[in-house]
Amino acid sequence: xxxxxxxxxxxxxxxxxxxxxxxxxxxxxxxxxxxxxxxxxxxxxxxxxxxxxxxxxxxxxxxxxxxxxxxxxxxxxxxxxxxxxxxxxxxxxxxxxxxxxxxxxxxxxxxxxxxxxxxxxxxxxxxxxxxxxxxxxxxxxxxxxxxxxxxxxxxxxxxxxxxxxxxxxxxxxxxxxxxxxxxxxxxxxxxxxxxxxxxxxxxxxxxxxxxxxxxxxxxxxxxxxxxxxxxxxxxxxxxxxxxxxxxxxxxxxxxxxxxx
Amino acid sequence: xxxxxxxxxxxxxxxxxxxxxxxxxxxxxxxxxxxxxxxxxxxxxxxxxxxxxxxxxxxxxxxxxxxxxxxxxxxxxxxxxxxxxxxxxxxxxxxxxxxxxxxxxxxxxxxxxxxxxxxxxxxxxxxxxxxxxxxxxxxxxxxxxxxxxxxxxxxxxxxxxxxxxxxxxxxxxxxxxxxxxxxxxxxxxxxxxxxxxxxxxxxxxxxxxxxxxxxxxxxxxxxxxxxxxxxxxxxxxxxxxxxxxxxxxxxxxx
Numbered sequence: 001x002x003x004x005x006x007x008x009x010x011x012x013x014x015x016x017x018x019x020x021x022x023x024x025x026x027x028x029x030x031x032x033x034x035x036x037x038x039x040x041x042x043x044x045x046x047x048x049x050x051x052x053x054x055x056x057x058x059x060x061x062x063x064x065x066x067x068x069x070x071x072x073x074x075x076x077x078x079x080x081x082x083x084x085x086x087x088x089x090x091x092x093x094x095x096x097x098x099x100x101x102x103x104x105x106x107x108x109x110x111x112x113x114x115x116x117x118x119x120x121x122x123x124x125x126x127x128x129x130x131x132x133x134x135x136x137x138x139x140x141x142x143x144x145x146x147x148x149x150x151x152x153x154x155x156x157x158x159x160x161x162x163x164x165x166x167x168x169x170x171x172x173x174x175x176x177x178x179x180x181x182x183x184x185x186x187x188x189x190x191x192x193x194x195x196x197x198x199x200x201x202x203x204x205x206x207x208x209x210x211x212x213x214x215x216x217x218x219x220x221x222x223x224x225x226x227x228x229x230x231x232x233x234x235x236x237x238x239x240x241x242x243x244x245x246x247x248x249x250x251x252x253x254x255x256x257x258x259x260x
Numbered sequence: 261x262x263x264x265x266x267x268x269x270x271x272x273x274x275x276x277x278x279x280x281x282x283x284x285x286x287x288x289x290x291x292x293x294x295x296x297x298x299x300x301x302x303x304x305x306x307x308x309x310x311x312x313x314x315x316x317x318x319x320x321x322x323x324x325x326x327x328x329x330x331x332x333x334x335x336x337x338x339x340x341x342x343x344x345x346x347x348x349x350x351x352x353x354x355x356x357x358x359x360x361x362x363x364x365x366x367x368x369x370x371x372x373x374x375x376x377x378x379x380x381x382x383x384x385x386x387x388x389x390x391x392x393x394x395x396x397x398x399x400x401x402x403x404x405x406x407x408x409x410x411x412x413x414x415x416x417x418x419x420x421x422x423x424x425x426x427x428x429x430x431x432x433x434x435x436x437x438x439x440x441x442x443x444x445x446x447x448x449x450x451x452x453x454x455x456x457x458x459x460x461x462x463x464x465x466x467x468x469x470x471x472x473x474x475x476x477x478x479x480x481x482x483x484x485x486x487x488x489x490x491x492x493x494x495x496x497x498x499x500x501x502x503x504x505x506x507x508x509x510x511x512x513x514x
Contacts, residue, residue: 062346062347063347084347091340099278109344112263112345114349
């Protein structure tokens with residue numbers, strides 16, 4: 001299980017003074033007192049650009065440290081080496097070593113996991129899952145955006161992880177690529193792996209996710225089953241409505257504060 | 261340790277595929293080859309051939325070290341390639357050390373290639389096997405390792421362009437600080453100005469400690485104590501710079 005307990009992230013200088021959202025002088029509040037427990041096989045994290053989705057995924061994978069609060073994976077802090085051995089991460093718009101070939105890059109990633117299978121057969125299998133096997137011996141600089149996304153997905157699988165964290169994995173993929181990747185995600189789910197997915201492509205979320213979380217300005221507005229959230233209406237409509245309700249509530253409380 | 265080796269191996273592999281490194285190495289080899297013709301036409305004497313060849317090796321190594329040190333680490337962080345790496349069970353310190361040793365390996369490889377060419381030229385010019393020349397190249401390598409450590413340290417907190425500026429300034433100051441102190445003594449500067457010159461001397465690395473080209477050119481043997489001191493000096497300085505670089509990189513929000 002993935003659990004967040006009162007996680008806050010403030011970017012910038014003076015972290016002792018808590019800044020308001022968007023306030024730059026004392027740092028920027030990116031995630032605000034975020035608590036959540038996730039046990040769903042595929043969890044989709046929804047939010048606008050700058051809502052805090054990537055910050056959260058970077059904190060889970062240990063790329064960033066929370067300003068306060070804890071993130072645990074199966075009871076172990078997510079930044080611990082034991083947790084990192086058990087996760088795969090695909091960053092948003094991945095930048096690779098351009099002069100390496102696809103298979104070389106996978107080999108390099110595998111070497112960072114002691115004990116992971118490094119033979120070409122195992123790596124070939126992963127490349128086939130990601131749909132990039134044929135291009136394995138080409139230099140990455142010749143890859144299209146979609147091929148890079150596929151390679152990014154492939155490298156997240158080299159350690160046979162139980163948890164996969166994918167940041168906008170469907171961005172830049174053509175319809176066939178998206179279909180293939182969603183199929184792969186569902187196959188991984190069937191193997192018992194858990195997937196945490198950041199996206200703003202709501203149609204795909206409806207298709208693959210069991211649960212969703214809606215984040216806005218670093219605050220969690222909703223977390224639960226997709227069906228409960230939608231309640232028979234389109235996901236996009238419900239998402240916009242939730243964000244607008246929050247904005248309206250914020251505006252109302254601001255007016256009340258000014259009046260009092 | 262395995263992670264450091266993995267990063268170092270990968271860095272070496274990537275950098276030697278870089279066309280800029282290949283071009284600079286080719287220029288360096290070409291420059292040394294030209295010495296063979298110049299030895300007959302202009303330079304005439306063996307010490308001149310040695311001096312120009314060693315200076316060429318130093319120049320090309322310095323250019324490569326400046327280029328690699330200020331771009332390789334910075335590029336990985338800035339382009340966010342580190343996301344792939346640091347999300348895996350590897351620490352930031354291991355990554356940074358791996359980059360440093362990988363870049364040192366590139367400089368070492370460059371030095372070996374240029375040293376082979378140098379030895380061949382000296383032998384063809386009638387100088388036989390030049391052991392002191394080899395030692396001079398080794399000392400140049402030590403200087404370049406220090407230079408790389410400084411460039412990586414600067415890259416942890418500044419842009420690639422600024423790193424080039426800072427590292428170039430250090431390179432220049434590193435070669436003039438010792439003569440600055442000597443000149444200050446000779447001229448008779450005292451008081452606050454002399455203190456200032458001394459502060460400069462102790463803050464900036466004294467890169468002249470690694471310059472034994474004159475010994476090599478005139479085949480004068482170097483006291484082992486001087487060599488040992490230079491090695492210890494470089495090692496201490498490199499460790500200090502890498503510690504500082506790791507400390508900053510650990511705190512950096514990537």
